Every structure is written in C-alpha cells, then in structure tokens.
Amino acid sequence: METVTDTSGKVTMSPVLRAMDHIDAAIMFVCKLTIVVTGTALLVLLAASVMSRYFFNFSLIWVGEVPEQLFPWMITAGVALAAVMNSHIAVDLLVRMFPEGVRKVLVVLIQLLILATYVLLTSYALGVAEITALERSPVLKIPGSYGYYAFALGAALVAFSALTRLIRFLITGEEPVSGGFGQEHTQ
Secondary structure: OOEEEOOOOOEEEOHHHHHHHHHHHHHHHHHHHHHHHHHHHHHHHHHHHHHHHHHHOOOOHHHHOHHHHHHHHHHHHHHHHHHHOOOOOOOOHHHHOOOHHHHHHHHHHHHHHHHHHHHHHHHHHHHHHHHHOOOEOOOOOOEOOHHHHHHHHHHHHHHHHHHHHHHHHHHHOOOOOOOOOOOOOOO
C-alpha cells in the first residue's frame, strides 16, 4: 500500500488511494440506500395492493406500474454494489495459472475491458432513454425512460468501480480479491 509521511512523521495512506476509497464508499452508500428504499417501497405498495383487494374488494390499479419503475433501480444498484465489492461471479482459475507478470497484465487488461464496456453501455442506455422518454405508463404517466436511466447510472457506477480498482492496482500492485479489494478502509 502506498503511504505518505506527513510533517509530524505520521504515516498515512496515499491521497489517491484515500480518494479511491471515498469514491467506492460513496458508490456503496448510494447503492445500499437505493436497494433499501426501492425494496421497502415495493414491499409496502404490493402489500397495500393485496390488502386492498382482500379486505376492501377494490384494486389499486396504479400499483401495478410501480414495480416496473422501481425494479430496474434496485437491480442496477445491486449490480453496482457487487462490482464495487468485487463480488460478481468470476472464474479466475485460468488467470491464476499464469506467472505473476502475466497476471498483472491480465488484471490491467480486464479492468480496462470492464471500464470500456460499461462506458459504452452507459452511452447506449442514455440513447435508448432519450428514445423512450416519449412513452408513458398508462395510469401514472411515468416516462418509459426511467428504467433506462437506472441502467445508465448502474453501468456508470460499475465503470467507476473498474476505474478505482485499476488505479488502486497500478499504485499498490495488489490484485483485486473478491469482496474486499480496497474495502478495508471503507467498512
């Protein structure tokens, strides 16, 4: 880990690494908050819909549209959270079979590939969101673009995650590990 010694002789973490940890912590906070808020809203609204039908014999027709709008936000927040924590499913057996020098090159190439792919996905999702902005849900009249904005934001957060992992790797030389790479300072 790259460290810096301040004027009092105290050893601290590099400002760049500290910034990467802050970015990851912010992404994790936003993702966790999004998951909790959307999950709670879905649970409450769907329970209210079932109770209104069962106890009062009428249907809240607008409740059927809400999951279509909230679910993409919850899912993309989960994907981005897993990316920040490096907890996506990965098969690294092949990578581990190479010598350390080759592994380091592969780590850089993989992070660059992830970064480029998710930047491209962000761009495409924003383009589709523009196209679908004129579509409206039947009851609530919510633009059809909201789900695509969720996907765009999630893809951008995964791209930021790949960037922070890449920078952290280039500074420290530590390979990403599942569930903890760079998280020792943010939890």
